[in-house]
Amino acid sequence: ILVFTAFVKPAATDYVSEELVFPKVIQERIASSEKVVSIKPGIFLNLVKSHILADQLILTDSEDDALVHTIINGTKAEENLYHDKYKGSSLFLHQAGDAVYLKGMLTPEWQIEPSITEERSTNNGVAHQVTKIPEARLYCNQIAAEANHIHHNVVTESRQLPQLVTPEVYVISDSRHNQAFTHSDLVAYMAVLFNAVNLRFASISKPFVRLRLVGIQRGRPQTEIYMKKHLGHTLDTESLQRLRNYVNYGYVHGNPDMVYLMTGRKIATLKNGRMTTRVSGLAYVGGLCCSTKVAIGEDIPLSFKGVHIAAHEIAHLLGAVHDGSGPISYIPGHPGAKKCPWTDGYIMSYIDGGRNNFRFSVCTNEQIRILLRNRDERCIGLSSEQDLTSISSKLPGQTISGSAFCEVNYPSWEDVKYRVLPGMEKKCLFYCCGPTDENGAAVCRQHPALDGMSCEKGKICKNGICT
Numbered sequence: 001i002l003v004f005t006a007f008v009k010p011a012a013t014d015y016v017s018e019e020l021v022f023p024k025v026i027q028e029r030i031a032s033s034e035k036v037v038s039i040k041p042g043i044f045l046n047l048v049k050s051h052i053l054a055d056q057l058i059l060t061d062s063e064d065d066a067l068v069h070t071i072i073n074g075t076k077a078e079e080n081l082y083h084d085k086y087k088g089s090s091l092f093l094h095q096a097g098d099a100v101y102l103k104g105m106l107t108p109e110w111q112i113e114p115s116i117t118e119e120r121s122t123n124n125g126v127a128h129q130v131t132k133i134p135e136a137r138l139y140c141n142q143i144a145a146e147a148n149h150i151h152h153n154v155v156t157e158s159r160q161l162p163q164l165v166t167p168e169v170y171v172i173s174d175s176r177h178n179q180a181f182t183h184s185d186l187v188a189y190m191a192v193l194f195n196a197v198n199l200r201f202a203s204i205s206k207p208f209v210r211l212r213l214v215g216i217q218r219g220r221p222q223t224e225i226y227m228k229k230h231l232g233h234t235l236d237t238e239s240l241q242r243l244r245n246y247v248n249y250g251y252v253h254g255n256p257d258m259v260y261l262m263t264g265r266k267i268a269t270l271k272n273g274r275m276t277t278r279v280s281g282l283a284y285v286g287g288l289c290c291s292t293k294v295a296i297g298e299d300i301p302l303s304f305k306g307v308h309i310a311a312h313e314i315a316h317l318l319g320a321v322h323d324g325s326g327p328i329s330y331i332p333g334h335p336g337a338k339k340c341p342w343t344d345g346y347i348m349s350y351i352d353g354g355r356n357n358f359r360f361s362v363c364t365n366e367q368i369r370i371l372l373r374n375r376d377e378r379c380i381g382l383s384s385e386q387d388l389t390s391i392s393s394k395l396p397g398q399t400i401s402g403s404a405f406c407e408v409n410y411p412s413w414e415d416v417k418y419r420v421l422p423g424m425e426k427k428c429l430f431y432c433c434g435p436t437d438e439n440g441a442a443v444c445r446q447h448p449a450l451d452g453m454s455c456e457k458g459k460i461c462k463n464g465i466c467t
Helices: 183-203 236-248 306-317 354-358 362-373 385-389 402-409
Strands: 002-005 019-021 024-029 034-040 043-049 053-063 066-073 081-084 089-096 099-105 110-114 128-132 140-144 168-173 212-218 233-235 258-263 267-271 274-276 281-285 294-298 417-419 429-433 442-448
Touching: 043 089, 053 183, 081 183, 089 183, 099 183, 168 183, 183 212, 183 306, 233 236, 236 258, 236 267, 236 281, 236 294, 258 306, 281 306, 294 306, 402 417, 402 429
Parallel strands: 002 442, 053 212, 140 281, 168 212, 168 258, 233 267, 258 294
Antiparallel strands: 019 128, 024 034, 034 043, 043 081, 053 066, 081 089, 089 099, 099 110, 110 128, 267 274, 281 294, 417 429, 429 442
C-alpha cells in the first residue's frame, strides 16, 4: 500500500520571505567546476562557473577631485562566481570544509546570504536567509540617437557574424548607490548583477550575446558631473545628455562598447515645474559603440532590483525598441517589433508575462542581429571557442540520479526509495518513498522530474514535458 502526498509547488512559492535555509553541496565535478547544491528539501541548484569580468578590470575612484584607476585581477575576483541558467541563479559560493556560504541571487525573485543572527547548525550546515528582491517597475524612455552620430560604424548588412559577441560594459555607480559598498564588495555585487543580466541575454542567439564587464567607476558627490540632480533625484534626459558628454570628453577609461550609469536615486522627469518618478531607466536606441553608447538605470543597492532594468536598457543600446513598436529609420534594415505584441510580456515590454518576463522576444533577437551587422568587428569583438564551450549544456537531471535526489532531500527517512509508477514517467513525475510500516504502507511524496531526467525511451524531461 502506498500513501501519496503531493509535493509539487510552482517556482513562485519555492521560498517565503525571511526564510532560513541550510545549503549543502551534494555533488561536484572538480574538472568542470560544476556543483549541485541543495538549498532545502526539493530545491537545488545546478551551478556552473561564470565569466563576466574582464581579465584586467579597471576600478576607478576619485582622489582630490582627480580620477584614480586601479587594475583588478578579474579572474581572481570572479573565481567563486556561479550561475544556474535554468533557475536564473547568479551568486558567489565559498566552501570552508563542509560549510557552504552563498551570496547573491537564488532566482530572479529571491536573493540569499548567510544569516548574521543564526549560529551554524552542526547537522544542517550554515544558516542562510532568503529575502524577496524588490519588483522593478519598468518604465523607460527609449531615446532616438541622431543619425549623424552613428553612420560612421555602418558596414554591409550581409557580413557574417561570429557565433558569440562580447560587448564591453563600463559601469558607473553613483554616490548614492555605492555608499553601501567597500571596493571589493562593489566589484562582487556588480559581478553578480551583470552575471544575472547575462542570463537574460541567454535567450538571444545567432549570435549569442555575452556581456563583459571591463570597468567600474565609483561616483563621489563632488565628481558627479555626468548627472543632473534635483531634490535628491536623477533627472532623466538631462542626465543622459551629461553622461554622453562625460564619456565623449574622455572621462571613462579605455573605449568600452557601452557605458551604464547605475543610480541609487529615483529617476525623475521635470516638466513645467512638475516632477514625476515613473521612469526607471533610459537609453539611446542603437547606441552601441557610438557617441550615444550610454544608458541609465535605477537600482537599490544590495537588492539586485536593477537586473531587469539593466537588461532592458542594454537591449535598447543593442538596437531593440519596445515590443509592438515600429522600426528605427537610422539603423539600416531595422525591422522594428510590430510582430511581437506588447501584451506577450517579454523583457522589452512592461507587462508581466510570467516566464516571458525573463527573456527576449524573437523581435528583439532579430533587431539585435541587424544592429550587430551594422557594427564593425572592432566594436562587437570576436570570442574564442573556449568561451562557447565553457557554457555547460548539462541539465540538472543529468548530474544527479533520482535515488541520490531522494536520499539528499529526505535524510531522516531510513531506506528512502526512488519510485516511478506506470504512466507517471511520461508525465515527468516521480516519488520519494519512505520505509514500509508493519502493514506494508509507505509515505511517498511526489516531485516533478528534474530537467534532463530520462522519461520515455530516448527522451528527457524539460520544463515538465517529456521531449
